[in-house]
Amino acid sequence: MSSGLLNTAPRPLRVLMIEDYEEDALLLQRHLGRSGFRVDALRIETAEALGHALSGDREWDLIIADYTLPGFGAREALELMQQRGIDVPFIIVSGTIDEVSAVNAMRAGAHDYVLKGHLERLIPAIERELHDAEKRRERLRTERELQLLQQRFSATFNQAAVGMAHTTTDGRFVLVNQRLSELLGVPVDRMLALNLKDFILPSERDADKELYAELVEGRRTGYRSERNLMRHDGSVFPAQLTVSLLLHGSVGHDVTESSVLWVVEDISARKAAERETSELMQRLINSERLAAAGRMANTLAHEINNPLEALTNIFYLLDKESLTLAGQELIAIAARELDRVGHITRSTLSFYRKMPGRTLDLQTLLTEVVQLFQSRATQHQIHMDSFYGPGIDQTGYDPALRQVFANLVGNALEAMETSGGRIRIRARIRDGHAVVTVSDTGHGIDGANLQTVFEPFFTTKGERGTGLGLWVTRGIVEEQGGTLQLRSATRGKYRGTIVRITLPAAGVREPAVLVN
Ligand code: ADP
Ligand code: MG
Numbered sequence: 065m066s067s068g069l070l071n072t073a074p075r076p077l078r079v080l081m082i083e084d085y086e087e088d089a090l091l092l093q094r095h096l097g098r099s100g101f102r103v104d105a106l107r108i109e110t111a112e113a114l115g116h117a118l119s120g121d122r123e124w125d126l127i128i129a130d131y132t133l134p135g136f137g138a139r140e141a142l143e144l145m146q147q148r149g150i151d152v153p154f155i156i157v158s159g160t161i162d163e164v165s166a167v168n169a170m171r172a173g174a175h176d177y178v179l180k181g182h183l184e185r186l187i188p189a190i191e192r193e194l195h196d197a198e199k200r201r202e203r204l205r206t207e208r209e210l211q212l213l214q215q216r217f218s219a220t221f222n223q224a225a226v227g228m229a230h231t232t233t234d235g236r237f238v239l240v241n242q243r244l245s246e247l248l249g250v251p252v253d254r255m256l257a258l259n260l261k262d263f264i265l266p267s268e269r270d271a272d273k274e275l276y277a278e279l280v281e282g283r284r285t286g287y288r289s290e291r292n293l294m295r296h297d298g299s300v301f302p303a304q305l306t307v308s309l310l311l312h313g314s315v316g317h318d319v320t321e322s323s324v325l326w327v328v329e330d331i332s333a334r335k336a337a338e339r340e341t342s343e344l345m346q347r348l349i350n351s352e353r354l355a356a357a358g359r360m361a362n363t364l365a366h367e368i369n370n371p372l373e374a375l376t377n378i379f380y381l382l383d384k385e386s387l388t389l390a391g392q393e394l395i396a397i398a399a400r401e402l403d404r405v406g407h408i409t410r411s412t413l414s415f416y417r418k419m420p421g422r423t424l425d426l427q428t429l430l431t432e433v434v435q436l437f438q439s440r441a442t443q444h445q446i447h448m449d450s451f452y453g454p455g456i457d458q459t460g461y462d463p464a465l466r467q468v469f470a471n472l473v474g475n476a477l478e479a480m481e482t483s484g485g486r487i488r489i490r491a492r493i494r495d496g497h498a499v500v501t502v503s504d505t506g507h508g509i510d511g512a513n514l515q516t517v518f519e520p521f522f523t524t525k526g527e528r529g530t531g532l533g534l535w536v537t538r539g540i541v542e543e544q545g546g547t548l549q550l551r552s553a554t555r556g557k558y559r560g561t562i563v564r565i566t567l568p569a570a571g572v573r574e575p576a577v578l579v580n
Pocket of ligand 1: 471479504506507508517522523524529530531533534535560561
């Protein structure tokens with residue numbers, strides 16, 4: 065049977081024998097062999113040979129030593145092993161040994177002693193010592209692993225880029241890392257007398273009370289919250305707290321002890337970026353509104369201007385002589401008021417009219433717009449790339465086009481904010497015209513809405529949209545003598561939107577520049 069086979073299979077045993085009689089050594093080997101060991105033995109008789117045997121590559125399971133050899137013996141061997149910190153079962157097998165020497169040898173580190181005339185005691189002693197040695201090695205291994213684990217833990221804990229602490233369930237610090245001590249401005253050793261809750265802004269201290277209670281009662285494993293923390297010097301910073309419950313139990317014991325792990329991150333930079341982004345968005349919306357208001361005023365002024373001119377002419381042609389004095393007076397007042405209306409419409413028109421002379425090249429305009437949106441794009445995992453063909457940096461167009469490109473890139477971004485994606489901006493000169501395309505891989509525009517999107521106030525963005533962007537955009541482009549085309553798909557390989565703007569040749573400076 066296989067179990068019988070296992071029991072009888074000889075076990076390897078590497079034995080170092082300190083014995084001057086070869087005969088005795090062979091006898092011992094035979095005895096071990098008969099007792100189920102496959103012996104691999106080396107016999108030595110000098111201190112030098114022992115030193116050599118212990119420093120070589122070989123490992124030993126057992127040392128069997130005669131008590132006294134000429135000039136060398138178990139005592140000296142034990143001393144050498146002790147010096148070298150070698151832990152191998154050591155059994156004295158001797159012809160004679162008196163009680164006192166035996167006790168001394170045991171004190172010096174021998175594990176047992178057996179008389180040559182009573183070899184029947186040897187095997188159980190070896191079995192026992194091999195077993196104990198294995199236990200000792202196992203413990204050493206565990207201790208080393210534990211030590212390593214501890215080193216790794218403390219390195220991770222102390223070098224972490226975020227603040228970390230263990231506290232008791234009522235918040236008292238038990239363990240604090242370097243980063244947290246820096247964040248709070250209190251040396252690590254002084255933190256241990258303090259409570260984490262004392263660092264939370266008083267007005268926010270009870271905000272997470274319920275979550276914390278659930279955590280401590282074991283009804284949840286963790287939670288996150290954003291709180292303002294106070295440094296030792298009274299300054300305040302926003303922090304993200306990640307709080308979790310730790311249960312400690314020792315092996316074989318039911319009793320568990322709990323503590324709380326806090327991870328504290330300084331989020332001032334993130335908060336500042338968020339603020340900046342929302343301010344930027346507000347500014348963009350405002351400029352879109354302003355441009356829209358301008359266009360609306362412009363349309364109105366145009367509409368009013370025509371009847372106004374007609375009225376002015378009528379007043380001029382009126383035969384004032386035929387009127388009463390009072391009538392003439394009233395007509396004069398009416399003419400003055402009409403004049404004022406005319407002045408208002410004219411100044412509105414000139415307000416919206418482009419500033420002559422001041423132009424910018426398309427590359428500069430587009431680069432500015434890309435920079436404006438860069439951080440928002442990065443934040444939403446949107447990749448922006450731009451390509452400018454030769455001569456684009458030598459063009460000269462109305463800076464009002466900045467609003468056009470900002471609207472288009474803004475729309476492209478907003479179509480991908482939840483999904484991420486790619487925005488591609490291309491500008492090149494073709495047949496003397498400048499052609500700018502802005503394309504995205506966003507959700508696209510439904511076929512039914514392809515025309516509606518250009519109507520003022522049409523938006524699918526609720527509170528966040530004005531619905532004026534495309535209306536203003538087309539208005540400005542057409543005012544510059546250009547055209548705008550829009551194509552879009554809501555599904556499939558080419559999902560996304562592409563807007564192409566063609567601007568008149570007037571802004572393209574030819575041809576010397578193009579040759580360059
Ligand atoms: P707003 O952006 O304020 O909604 P716009 O006039 O700029 O106003 O756009 C009108 C609507 O057209 C948007 O609400 C959106 O539904 C759609 N739209 C515009 N550009 C895109 C685009 N690149 N991708 C998907 N939808 C777009
Ligand atoms: Mg828009």
